[in-house]
Amino acid sequence: FEPRLAQEIAQAGRKRRVKRDQIVMNPGEKAIEMPFVLSGLLRVVRHDSKGKEIFLYYLEGGDTCAMSLTCCMEGKPSEFSVSAEEDSALWMIPMGYLDGWVQRYRSFRQFVFSSYQARFDELLETIDDVAFLKMDERLYKYLLDKKQATGSYVINRTHEQIAKELNTSRVVVSRLLKQLEKQEKIEQYRNRIEIL
DNA sequence: ACATTAAGTGATT
DNA sequence: AATCACTTAATGT
Numbered sequence: 001f002e003p004r005l006a007q008e009i010a011q012a013g014r015k016r017r018v019k020r021d022q023i024v025m026n027p028g029e030k031a032i033e034m035p036f037v038l039s040g041l042l043r044v045v046r047h048d049s050k051g052k053e054i055f056l057y058y059l060e061g062g063d064t065c066a067m068s069l070t071c072c073m074e075g076k077p078s079e080f081s082v083s084a085e086e087d088s089a090l091w092m093i094p095m096g097y098l099d100g101w102v103q104r105y106r107s108f109r110q111f112v113f114s115s116y117q118a119r120f121d122e123l124l125e126t127i128d129d130v131a132f133l134k135m136d137e138r139l140y141k142y143l144l145d146k147k148q149a150t151g152s153y154v155i156n157r158t159h160e161q162i163a164k165e166l167n168t169s170r171v172v173v174s175r176l177l178k179q180l181e182k183q184e185k186i187e188q189y190r191n192r193i194e195i196l
Numbered sequence: 197a198c199a200t201t202a203a204g205t206g207a208t209t
Numbered sequence: 210a211a212t213c214a215c216t217t218a219a220t221g222t
Contacts, residue, residue, distance in 0.1 A: 178205095208212085
């Protein structure tokens with residue numbers, strides 16, 4: 001960003017820290033601030049009315065969720081829930097500033113557009129996965145994505161939690177993980193999976 | 197030692 | 210691939 005904008009951002013925002021597994025936003029809530037992810041990792045999940053859910057994408061350092069921008073401007077409640085995958089730091093900008101910045105700063109406009117594009121692309125990818133991949137492939141990809149996003153081969157999740165995020169049943173996840181274990185792609189422990 | 201929660205498995209649809 | 214109906218294993222109190 002140009003220095004002037006950078007300074008405005010620095011002044012307008014405030015820092016917010018979230019701990020691992022803490023919820024950043026619930027579906028139905030109206031955001032009044034736009035979050036920039038400074039460090040850490042956030043998980044964006046879609047819910048239906050009956051408590052089912054599906055994992056959509058991660059937000060990592062340097063990302064923002066441009067969805068929150070339009071969502072806020074229109075005063076619409078969030079369609080997603082966002083929670084911290086790891087301890088994270090966010091820079092929260094009150095919505096009031098954004099309109100002006102979009103108009104005055106070219107770099108900010110671009111930032112918003114490219115962020116939108118990035119979210120859209122990730123959404124497309126998960127649609128492809130859900131539509132075209134079989135459960136075993138989806139599961140393995142889910143594990144690899146998580147490794148990629150967290151930079152760790154260790155995944156601290158129960159089969160139950162994974163099943164929820166992929167919108168399938170625990171039994172299915174257990175069986176498929178067992179297969180992956182036999183293929184020596186992973187090792188399993190209680191509440192923990194390691195990618196080999 | 198006992199209860200609770202996570203994970204494994206055969207059978208059925 | 211989902212669901213049921215268990216069993217077995219790991220962990221907390």
